[in-house]
Amino acid sequence: MRFIxxxxxxxxxxxxxxxxxxxxxxxxxxxxxxxxxxTDFSLRLMELIHEEGLADGFGSNVQSLEAPFEVDFIQDYQxxxxxxxxxxxxxxxxxxxxxxxxxxxxxxxxxQDQPWKNAKFIAKLQxxxxxxxxxxxxxxxxxxxxxxxxxxxxxxxxxxSITRPDIATxxxxxxxxxxTVQGIKRTSLKFNTWETCNFxxxxxxxxxxxxxxxxxxxxxxxxxxxxSIAKTGLHSQEVKRARDNVLKYYxxxxxxxxxxxEKTIVEPASTEET
Numbered sequence: 398m399r400f401i402x403x404x405x406x407x408x409x410x411x412x413x414x415x416x417x418x419x420x421x422x423x424x425x426x427x428x429x430x431x432x433x434x435x436t437d438f439s440l441r442l443m444e445l446i447h448e449e450g451l452a453d454g455f456g457s458n459v460q461s462l463e464a465p466f467e468v469d470f471i472q473d474y475q476x477x478x479x480x481x482x483x484x485x486x487x488x489x490x491x492x493x494x495x496x497x498x499x500x501x502x503x504x505x506x507x508x509q510d511q512p513w514k515n516a517k518f519i520a521k522l523q524x525x526x527x528x529x530x531x532x533x534x535x536x537x538x539x540x541x542x543x544x545x546x547x548x549x550x551x552x553x554x555x556x557x558s559i560t561r562p563d564i565a566t567x568x569x570x571x572x573x574x575x576x577t578v579q580g581i582k583r584t585s586l587k588f589n590t591w592e593t594c595n596f597x598x599x600x601x602x603x604x605x606x607x608x609x610x611x612x613x614x615x616x617x618x619x620x621x622x623x624x625s626i627a628k629t630g631l632h633s634q635e636v637k638r639a640r641d642n643v644l645k646y647y648x649x650x651x652x653x654x655x656x657x658x659e660k661t662i663v664e665p666a667s668t669e670e671t
Contacts, residue, residue, distance in 0.1 A: 408578050411567065415552065421493045422526040426503060426534040426545050427565070429556030435535040436501055438556060438565055440584040442533060443468075443499055452531070453494035454484055458596050459501050461589035473597040474521060481528045483613060486645050492580040493529045503536035507544040515541045515634070518598065519549055547571075570612040615639035 416423050423493045425442075429435040436459070446452050447466050456469040456477065471477050477498060484494045502507060507515045522530070532550075545553065547570035562583075567576045617630075619636050622628035626636045 408581060409445055409449070411576060411578065412442060413449055415567070415569075416449075416451050416531070418451060418495070420551075421495070421529065422531050424526075424550045425533040425552050425554060426532070426536070426540075426550060427554040427556065428536065428538060428540075428545075430559060431537060433556035433559050434562030434583075435537075435556055436588065436590070437562065438554065438581060439499055439501070439533055439535045440586045440588065441581065442554075443497065444584055444586060446497060451495070452497045453529070454480075454496045455499070456480060456496065457499040458503070458594045459499065459588050459592060460594075461592050463587040468499075468563070472595055473600045474518070477598055478521075478525050478528075481525050481530050483526045486612075486642050495529050495531050497531045497533060499533040500596055501535055501594040503534040503545070503596075504539040507541045507596070509539055509541050512541060512543070514629050515544050518542050521598075523549065525659070542574055609621075612639040612642045616643045 415425065427435045427439050440462075443455065443464075447455070447464075451638075454469070455464075455467065456471045458470070458472040460470050460472075462468055462470075470482060481496050484496050507518065522532075540620060550570060552570050553568045555568070556562065557564055557566065563581045565578045565581060567578065569575070583603060615631065615636060616639055618631070619640065620630050621624065626633050629636060
């Protein structure tokens, strides 16, 4: 069954339905031919998700992206995983904060001719879903079709025509329903159309600048003020809460694994005569 959505207002309603906060993690992607407006449409989705307050943070591998809201530039799995961990230092207690990542040119991350690498890659990414990773992606049909399937994704958008970039279809993998969207506006976000986007398993530089979340920024301000809450100008409870969250994060992800490997100190045998 196919539904016709005829204007931008109904696209907004569709976005609220697909990316509802009732779901911890939603993964979608957009397919289409070159110059069919895949990236523009994906960024329009990001805009609507932001405007509807459905996300707690955004990231992308599009370095040239300019937005009126914060979008972290991330181009590797390890940094993306760390970012989601920082956003959710204690998901069992505080609930899951949703981080939306837009990966452009997914065919480079999941090419058809590397099935074994793709299987390992997507398996690692799936583990990050548990700590709030939501995925927006785009690409042409050279993406490994075993990756962009109902096993890993919730649905697929498709741009049908180069001459009609204002039209797209959506296939909901969970119930099989299909929708056609018409009259799609172009995104107001700025980006370089000819930029080459990549995504890797490991950081490509020795010093990777991992974006700080709000708690880390407060703690940074607190440290720069000489560990004086009064000098930060912030409310004491806000600083204490941020400090506790950051300590929990570093204990869970950096210190706790080494807690059971404490070295036993052995005193040397005495050389004194008895």
